Amino acid sequence: MKHAAVLGASGYTGAEAVRLILGHPKLELTAMTAYSRAGEAYSDVFRNFAGQDLPPLTTVNEVDWSAVDVVFACLPHGASQETIAKIYDKVETVIDLSADFRLSDPELYAKTYGRPHEFEGFLESRVYGLTEFSRDKLKGAKLVACPGCYPTSSMLALLPALKADLIEANHIIIDAKSGVTGAGRKAALAFAYSETTDGAQAYGIGSHRHAPEMDQAIRDFAGKSVNVRFTPHLLPMNRGMIATCHVVLKDGVSVAALRKHYTSIYANEAFVHLLEEGQVPQTRHVRGSNHCQIGIFADRVANSAVIVSVIDNLTKGSSGQAIQNYNATQGWDETLGLQHVGVFP
Amino acid sequence: MKHAAVLGASGYTGAEAVRLILGHPKLELTAMTAYSRAGEAYSDVFRNFAGQDLPPLTTVNEVDWSAVDVVFACLPHGASQETIAKIYDKVETVIDLSADFRLSDPELYAKTYGRPHEFEGFLESRVYGLTEFSRDKLKGAKLVACPGCYPTSSMLALLPALKADLIEANHIIIDAKSGVTGAGRKAALAFAYSETTDGAQAYGIGSHRHAPEMDQAIRDFAGKSVNVRFTPHLLPMNRGMIATCHVVLKDGVSVAALRKHYTSIYANEAFVHLLEEGQVPQTRHVRGSNHCQIGIFADRVANSAVIVSVIDNLTKGSSGQAIQNYNATQGWDETLGLQHVGVFP
């Protein structure tokens, strides 16, 4: 049994971490923190926890770190690195869900996030935790940077092909779509119900912060130097993310071969499922779960294909993968606390 | 460990039962049945189960009953009683989620459901399982009739007051609202997305089949003979049910006293939570869970009050309560397999 703290428990990824930890057989939640809402009953912050026996919602400074083994940091970037630096020596493991330790290059971080990285020293040893591809390094890791939701969905779709040299690394277009929870919990007109429901839009075209992270993942996991073309969209749904990856097959590679390769790569994965030919992944089928479903399709033009993956942005795209990563650091069964299927309908 | 069969696994309540059983520590799913879709992979019927190791989806006739201890019957009314009659002697326990054994009076059943009851013999011993009020009878029961979703949400809101004589039994108006999953899984124009989204409506006014069941529950649990005024609505949401109960307090009873009584009645319930003064229950906070949240409010007119309860119609309103009822029959902790909180957001 390990003792867990959730920092930033008043946000959506924080609440999802709390929800998952409560169902984890080897984790006990011993601390939860918030900033402006510290001191409130947690069930006043998230009413779905009414009736649950939970630790108080305190500030970070009030936490008794001697009662904490693992920290799940669900803080905004910037705040996350500052907080982690302070508590790093006091706990066994830190699972960071922010963007602060995703990029290994502090200059790229500074350029992408508009602020210098102030704790570069941690970058050397941190593990980038795209679990299915990071397992070896995760075991025993102290600081894990969890990938962004777009990189998670996109890389699960693309890495097998890129690693095996089945597709052209320079002709990747990722047209991705996210539910509104991806924007976090905030009072902003742009995410008000009436401004967001019953309609769709692209955003951040050519400039989204997750794009450099995908370039890095492709370089680090598949050894290819590329700039992906990436266009995210905002859809009128709560949870859910779909990455539609338009790719060009290498000469001599068929869609059938591509499919066969993915079947093999993901055959033993608990959370990544290649659907059968003709089946289209739907985000609603992974709602609330740590699962990812992938479909592979021939496009109309010879040698072109479409690889589609769906995840729940708050679970596999964030807090679920964080738990999975922690399980991996401990050498536990990765599925602990995450076995539930999608809540459909 | 008990072995469970889910009959009618191709419907929404069936799928919810399967989902919950997979997470139940003392249940192993050994059979699943469907009618037209028997023979298909279950993950083709409900894609959220892709990658799960499940028994085959067969017809009822193909089930090996020697490997089944408990049956969760998620069949349409009519079909349910016929099937249960056939298998009753072959299993230990039958938890029926249909309407077939809810009404103890076969004539009322015939009038309400437009067909004679053909297995009246079972009615005598069946237990009507509104768990929080049926516990004593549930222990050891062989056949449990799970309440309808509207009766569940409404009775959890009303029974404490009725049993304690705090409100006028003859002045109850239940204005209830349900998500679309309450209509079941079917290809019907009335429940097509474009006919159902972004709008609201009442339906079945004065004639809904759950109304006589509520009258019965009030009679059986609170000893009052009444006809409730009941108007259901269909809302553009998936899961969720809200019962807004407009009541008149008995002379000398204050809203504070009403609230105090509910606090006491539900103090030790794992799934029913009286919210604090001023807090309004929201269906989204119990989404996917077996929880019920209740709020009590003074209305504008002296001696009038509003009691609001919210549940997930597929969980506490159906398959979740079914599991809870089965736990009760076995003398197990009622929360087994049901401890998770609502999936919010």
Added chain:
Amino acid sequence: MKHAAVLGASGYTGAEAVRLILGHPKLELTAMTAYSRAGEAYSDVFRNFAGQDLPPLTTVNEVDWSAVDVVFACLPHGASQETIAKIYDKVETVIDLSADFRLSDPELYAKTYGRPHEFEGFLESRVYGLTEFSRDKLKGAKLVACPGCYPTSSMLALLPALKADLIEANHIIIDAKSGVTGAGRKAALAFAYSETTDGAQAYGIGSHRHAPEMDQAIRDFAGKSVNVRFTPHLLPMNRGMIATCHVVLKDGVSVAALRKHYTSIYANEAFVHLLEEGQVPQTRHVRGSNHCQIGIFADRVANSAVIVSVIDNLTKGSSGQAIQNYNATQGWDETLGLQHVGVFP
């Protein structure tokens, strides 16, 4: 041709007024005002107006009143009365969509809205414009107070019965439901997409500001002194409002008689439609239009009935009725600019 100004054009009712005025054959939009967003292109405030030729969005102080005949004031209460007082003498007609002139009793206003009424002098001559019941007084009126959305939907459902003494005035329960646009355009966590979608809730139980306005309407139009029991709900839809009115018939009055009376009362109305027996009104069918649909149903208990009405809260519940009222002040055909049917699906 009359020249119209829309004050508060950066809000939802303001935008709806602009949209309707653009399609009105006898109105020309000559001024639009906003507060913090004055100076922006209107199509930056509401992108649906891209490509339209519109007057600039200015502050109220910048308006050339000599070019304005009628003002549609879509301002918050408080701000509305102050602004109207300043411009009252400069224009022919003022149609106020705020709450400032709805209540004829300034003390009730102060109690309800938590601030004293500072321009009581206007209350004497203002006309409360529930068009179908206020026509005679509207003709030639200079200042019209448009009813709230809940009073509009509820009174269209109830007034015919109350005026004709067909129902018990003291046993009215209004269980109403609104789409999220009713909350206005604001950055508030409570109305964020992820906090509002896929779920339902009551709010303001026993304390909503529209309740005293309904009491007043019943007194003024039907001569009955009552306090209605009123519970509003917030639904996951954009536009739309449903008032489910639970009533008790007077002795000797049948539901058929009630229905017959409504048929007669509304026979010649362009915007209020009594549906046929068994047809349930749905808010989606009046979306974006000035129409109201009403259904009448027997409840289960003798002498009880349910009258349901649906409107679009932004149109008949606000800006559409405002235009209709203005048409009435001018003695024009009330349907000018409002003839379009609901945008379904």
Added chain:
Amino acid sequence: MKHAAVLGASGYTGAEAVRLILGHPKLELTAMTAYSRAGEAYSDVFRNFAGQDLPPLTTVNEVDWSAVDVVFACLPHGASQETIAKIYDKVETVIDLSADFRLSDPELYAKTYGRPHEFEGFLESRVYGLTEFSRDKLKGAKLVACPGCYPTSSMLALLPALKADLIEANHIIIDAKSGVTGAGRKAALAFAYSETTDGAQAYGIGSHRHAPEMDQAIRDFAGKSVNVRFTPHLLPMNRGMIATCHVVLKDGVSVAALRKHYTSIYANEAFVHLLEEGQVPQTRHVRGSNHCQIGIFADRVANSAVIVSVIDNLTKGSSGQAIQNYNATQGWDETLGLQHVGVFP
């Protein structure tokens, strides 16, 4: 004044045609047909028309063609050509909204729609009515084939660049997204609310019937022979379509030049609006209207860009463009009956 008939008035495009015709100053609706629902009151088929004075809903055979000048055929493909062949000589103009006359090559039609074209003779003279690019031919045309919704949104985004040789014709990827009304009005499980809401998915990848139509449009309007890569998606919204077009600029062409060209091409269009730099088109802003909004963005890789267009699939994508096309055939102002802006929120 011309007299219009709507064939297939019981479907969504039919109802949208009826809605728009009712607001058209030079059209009078004199006939409406349906198949299984002929004989019903139209307000029973589409309740939003309650209270409207409409012609009866008859079968096609019952129509008095002497009272019809123009037919808007909103029938399924196959049924449309058969019906049009029968009535062609009896009316002045036929505006076909089906797929039957879109493809000029009957063999491609047969291959795409799985049935032979039986009225090839009409193909010679029919005009493919993508209004903004077909005006010259539309004037005086007797038979107009209205484009599919995906071709409309995609070609408005791509044709200006293709005609001016600003982008590589062989590197076009169209990632498009549609609301559920695009599937038509039908009782199908795949389009049931609970199977369609709160989630997203791709479908018809590499095989959608609108793809050959886009190839044809690019050939006919821009003189390029290509096969577009096209992936449609189904989103949880009613109306709305977004075409995200990933393109590669020709050598020496900048995004600024691309933008400048579109500004010029669409400067005088009433319905197509190039948004300013940085503004993202949102389908909700064109809801219920005939407008199209377009945004142009640089992608991350040199020489790559993203052109995004949004329309309402039922209006500009279908019945609105049909009216616009008819206006063009008559030499009328194209905006007649279509001037209204999007219904937002």
